Every structure is written in C-alpha cells, then in structure tokens.
Amino acid sequence: MKSPAFSYYEAKDLADAINVKKTDDDAVILAGGQSLLPTLNMRLSNPSVLIDISEIKELREIKIEDGFLCIGAMSSHSKVMNNKDVNEVLPILCKILSQVAHPAIRNKGTHGGSVAYGDPAAELPAFAVLVDAQIVLSGFSGERIVSAKEFYKGLFETSINSDEILTSVKYPINQNNKQLFFDEITRRHGDYAMAGLVGSIVQKNKINEEINFVFFGTGDKPNEAPKTCEYLLNNEYNYTDIKDILKTDIEFASDISSSSDMKAHLSAILVGRMMKELN
Numbered sequence: 001m002k003s004p005a006f007s008y009y010e011a012k013d014l015a016d017a018i019n020v021k022k023t024d025d026d027a028v029i030l031a032g033g034q035s036l037l038p039t040l041n042m043r044l045s046n047p048s049v050l051i052d053i054s055e056i057k058e059l060r061e062i063k064i065e066d067g068f069l070c071i072g073a074m075s076s077h078s079k080v081m082n083n084k085d086v087n088e089v090l091p092i093l094c095k096i097l098s099q100v101a102h103p104a105i106r107n108k109g110t111h112g113g114s115v116a117y118g119d120p121a122a123e124l125p126a127f128a129v130l131v132d133a134q135i136v137l138s139g140f141s142g143e144r145i146v147s148a149k150e151f152y153k154g155l156f157e158t159s160i161n162s163d164e165i166l167t168s169v170k171y172p173i174n175q176n177n178k179q180l181f182f183d184e185i186t187r188r189h190g191d192y193a194m195a196g197l198v199g200s201i202v203q204k205n206k207i208n209e210e211i212n213f214v215f216f217g218t219g220d221k222p223n224e225a226p227k228t229c230e231y232l233l234n235n236e237y238n239y240t241d242i243k244d245i246l247k248t249d250i251e252f253a254s255d256i257s258s259s260s261d262m263k264a265h266l267s268a269i270l271v272g273r274m275m276k277e278l279n
C-alpha cells in the first residue's frame with residue numbers, strides 16, 4: 001500500500017524541531033522510520049509533516065555522566081550495541097539489542113524511537129522500566145525528566161506531550177549488585193517476542209533478597225509482576241503456581257502470535273529459566 005500525502009521537514013537543530021512541532025499538532029517526528037514508515041504505508045496514521053531529526057548531532061551522543069549511561073535518542077541500535085562504554089557498564093543492553101529485529105533494521109532504528117514509540121512487544125521499554133531509566137524530554141517550555149516507570153501509560157501511549165521530543169535515555173549504572181537477566185521466546189530469530197522477560201535479582205549469601213521482573217509482548221505496555229516476585233522470595237519455583245500468580249499480576253493480551261493463555265504459559269517458562277540460570 002502507499003502512504004497518504006505528507007510534507008517533509010529536515011530539522012536544523014532541536015529548537016527548530018520543537019518549533020515546528022509546537023505549531024502543528026499533526027506533525028510527527030521521523031527518527032529511523034522503521035516503525036513509522038510501515039504504519040504510514042498501512043495508512044494507520046495521517047501526519048501533515050514528518051520532522052526528520054536525523055541530522056541533529058547532539059541526539060547521537062552516547063556518554064557516561066553522573067552515574068548514568070546517557071544514550072542520545074538518534075543513536076541507532078547497531079551503534080549502541082557496538083559502543084565500548086555500553087559494553088563495559090551495561091553489557092546486558094548489547095545482549096538485548098542483538099535480539100531486536102535484524103542488522104538492516106538495527107542500522108536504521110533508533111534508541112529514542114523504540115523507547116518513545118512504546119510498542120508493548122519491544123525489548124527496550126521493558127528494560128527501561130526494569131532499571132527505572134530517566135527519559136529526557138525537550139519541549140517548548142524546556143526540558144523535563146520522566147521516570148520510565150511513569151512513562152508508559154497504555155497501548156502505544158506515553159507521557160510525551162505533543163510539543164515534546166525524546167532527547168535521551170539515562171540508565172543508572174550502579175545497579176547495587178543487581179544481577180540483570182534477559183530472555184525471550186520468538187518464533188524466528190529477529191521476530192518480535194511472543195513473550196519476553198527482563199529481570200533483576202539481588203542475592204546475599206545465596207539468598208534472594210530482591211527480585212524484579214518486567215515482561216514484554218504480554219500486555220498493553222511493559223508489565224511488572226510484583227506478586228510473582230514476592231512469591232519467589234519465599235518459595236521455590238513451581239510452574240503451575242507461577243502461571244497462576246502471573247495471571248493475577250498481568251492482564252495477558254492475545255496478539256497475532258499467541259493467545260493470552262499461551263503468553264501466560266510462556267511467561268511462566270521464562271521465569272523458570274531465569275531462576276534456573278541463577279542457581
């Protein structure tokens with residue numbers, strides 16, 4: 001299918017992009033285009049103008065600052081995966097990104113695009129919620145920071161205001177001896193996950209003191225599972241119990257890949273794999 005007609009604007013800098021966005025409610029940010037262009041071709045949206053932010057240099061920076069790994073919105077998945085600092089301070093992010101789509105898509109798709117789009121099946125939003133990353137937004141009235149836990153509101157719904165652009169994502173580096181885990185189940189390598197899990201565990205003398213899980217591909221946004229985590233602090237893993245408790249934590253939603261019950265099943269399997277990896 002062909003996209004509807006739209007104008008194209010290449011932003012000179014961040015202020016320029018924000019100005020155009022502020023004056024036109026139907027203007028849309030174009031980052032890597034890997035999600036936006038397919039939705040245009042399927043006529044799922046009808047923007048007046050695409051504001052291309054790919055030439056804004058400051059959005060491509062990756063740096064370590066004040067205890068955070070700061071990833072500029074326009075850093076491609078490939079660039080993040082191959083960055084020396086990322087590999088040193090948050091290697092799990094490289095492992096996660098290696099499972100996002102395929103090399104051609106990773107060369108164009110951006111960190112900010114994935115976090116801003118908020119696809120519930122995407123890996124990065126779930127990871128941002130797990131480590132409670134800071135989402136940096138710039139708009140007409142200045143900059144503000146939203147915690148990732150507050151950022152995702154519902155299906156493709158975030159707390160970005162209409163004049164705002166996501167400029168960077170800041171991940172806390174010091175995870176207080178947390179072990180970080182990532183796993184997902186896909187039909188084929190590079191597909192969106194049927195269900196996926198990022199988790200963190202703090203142990204003292206081999207005793208689990210803190211467990212956090214965030215699932216993706218399971219509901220309308222990244223799904224935390226507090227009751228399941230609480231249960232596992234006091235009980236051994238047991239597939240049947242975990243599947244039942246997960247259903248009280250998460251409103252599993254079916255999609256083209258699997259039913260809601262299948263997603264609960266896969267999520268329970270993922271928890272089992274993670275607990276096994278730990279012991």
Ligand SMILES: Cc1cc2nc3c(=O)[nH]c(=O)nc-3n(C[C@H](O)[C@H](O)[C@H](O)COP(=O)(O)OP(=O)(O)OC[C@H]3O[C@@H](n4cnc5c(N)ncnc54)[C@H](O)[C@@H]3O)c2cc1C
Nearest residue numbers: 029031032033034035036101109110112113114122123166
């Ligand atoms: C075949 C295929 C398979 C894929 N598989 C996966 C996968 O397994 N896992 C996964 O996570 N992703 C997957 N993706 C998506 C891919 O990771 C994209 O890179 C990601 O969705 C971000 O896209 P983008 O940078 O190209 O943003 P765009 O497509 O340009 O934009 C996406 C949306 O976010 C908005 N946006 C973008 N950047 C900003 C910003 N800085 N501020 C405010 N709004 C912004 C845009 O306006 C648009 O609404 C896949 C894509 C394809 C085509």
